[in-house]
């Protein structure tokens with residue numbers, strides 16, 4: 001389980017996160033939502049040990065602040081919000097970066113499977129820097145998947161930390177990638193994903209944490225967080241949540257809906 | 262997500278080509294070494310040189326001295342310096358995630374140069390006993406410490422709370438290089454005519470005058486640095502994704518950076534100490550190899566060492582034949598060959614360099 005207690009993060013003199021509590025479990029997809037600049041990426045950086053933080057983060061028994069990078073790498077993969085690449089690696093070479101030393105012998109099989117999983121079979125020999133933004137994002141996801149391919153290994157659950165995994169994707173690939181996250185959790189792994197698309201969140205997440213200005217407004221099941229009042233307050237705009245049983249949950253900005261009618 | 266079976270060779274996997282290239286480069290290095298042994302003012306031929314490797318006693322004493330005390334140390338020095346410069350370049354570029362980064366760029370070469378020039382100009386002011394103590398080693402020793410000191414200062418400036426900012430380090434390296442250049446300029450002002458000639462010659466770089474004692478002075482540090490390089494390969498690959506992503510893959514980033522900096526300081530310091538400022542090897546060689554077999558450091562570092570050594574030997578052969586019986590400093594040869602070549606690479610690869 002991932003347990004974060006009283007997380008504070010400062011950039012210089014500015015406090016970005018104010019004593020945030022956050023929890024995630026194996027077998028579940030936990031989404032972090034909130035407006036731009038509210039601290040989602042910052043929270044993610046604290047949870048993965050990338051940012052210095054006050055408080056305590058424990059991931060499957062490891063204290064994140066004290067754990068060795070290779071121990072953490074064995075149990076969790078991290079997809080950053082944006083990943084620049086310095087040199088002209090091919091797609092295969094990028095995905096291989098995710099593999100630890102031990103699995104190198106069988107790497108061609110795993111690389112191919114990871115690429116197939118994100119719908120990029122046939123892209124193996126392409127240069128990463130010559131791909132479209134959405135294709136690059138999926139190559140990075142394949143790299144992260146290759147790192148922690150088995151959701152459970154030796155009885156220990158593994159984790160995916162995804163910062164806006166579908167931000168550059170079309171609707172079909174959004175569903176594909178969210179399904180990967182869903183399947184990973186269903187197979188026993190843990191998934192923490194920063195999301196902007198509240199509709200996808202409603203469909204795929206088991207839990208939603210809503211952040212606003214560095215505070216957690218709540219963490220609970222989607223139906224308890226994705227509500228008109230909470231969302232309108234957090235995003236500072238009128239939001240309407242439609243929960244008609246027949247059509248499922250969908251969320252619209254209120255003003256746009258009004259204008260359209 | 263279960264079965265992991267080794268599938269067929271993947272299209273974008275260039276590791277086979279990279280391994281094959283290592284074999285090719287090894288052969289090339291062998292040829293370059295023979296060429297280097299067989300070329301020179303004294304007229305000992307390549308055939309005689311090859312034969313001598315099997316049966317040393319067939320040579321005249323004079324030829325034996327030419328081969329084993331002049332050309333062989335020079336060849337070994339060329340191999341060491343070429344490998345050191347090329348691998349340092351590759352490691353620097355991986356560390357800075359920038360194909361244009363170079364040991365010269367972070368001030369290591371400039372610092373080493375400043376040390377050497379200080380020794381050349383102010384060495385005459387030393388009491389005779391001190392000068393005698395250092396003797397031949399005064400300039401190399403000073404160059405090594407200059408490079409080392411620059412690296413330490415650079416490291417202090419750009420490291421905060423145990424983390425090195427690559428951007429700060431690059432900029433600090435430029436500042437330190439400029440500073441070293443300014444001090445060098447002042448020293449040149451106070452140098453006399455004879456010292457100026459030494460300075461010019463040294464500044465252009467040369468492996469002429471290599472002796473076994475010089476080789477032995479540089480070899481341990483260079484060999485240690487080169488032996489460290491393979492352990493950096495996986496980390497440097499991961500670093501291409503940025504420091505944060507590299508850490509997430511399991512790389513101890515801070516340790517990687519420390520080791521890489523020490524490795525470069527050692528290799529460049531020792532190389533500059535014995536051969537002066539030989540430019541372009543550290544930037545052209547890795548660049549060329551990246552174009553051919555890609556940026557994977559597991560192969561790039563070894564191939565850089567082989568190609569760097571071979572290239573330096575060839576440049577050295579050119580330097581001692583093109584205006585024979587006189588010799589051109591090898592730094593001029595590498596600059597004349599490497600400069601336009603590098604510009605050509607830049608023109609062709611402009612897109613990939615915009616990062």
Ligand SMILES: Nc1ncnc2c1ncn2[C@@H]1O[C@H](COP(=O)(O)OP(=O)(O)OP(=O)(O)O)[C@@H](O)[C@H]1O
Pocket residue numbers: 011012016034035036037038039040041042043081
């Ligand atoms: N390196 C930094 N230095 C200073 N301030 C920063 C830094 N990174 C982020 N911030 C600030 O911290 C706050 C939270 O940023 P964060 O990246 O966590 O937002 P976010 O919720 O992920 O937003 P987005 O939806 O745009 O990705 C913002 O106000 C941002 O300006």
Ligand SMILES: [Mg+2]
Pocket residue numbers: 040041042081163
């Ligand atoms: Mg963000």
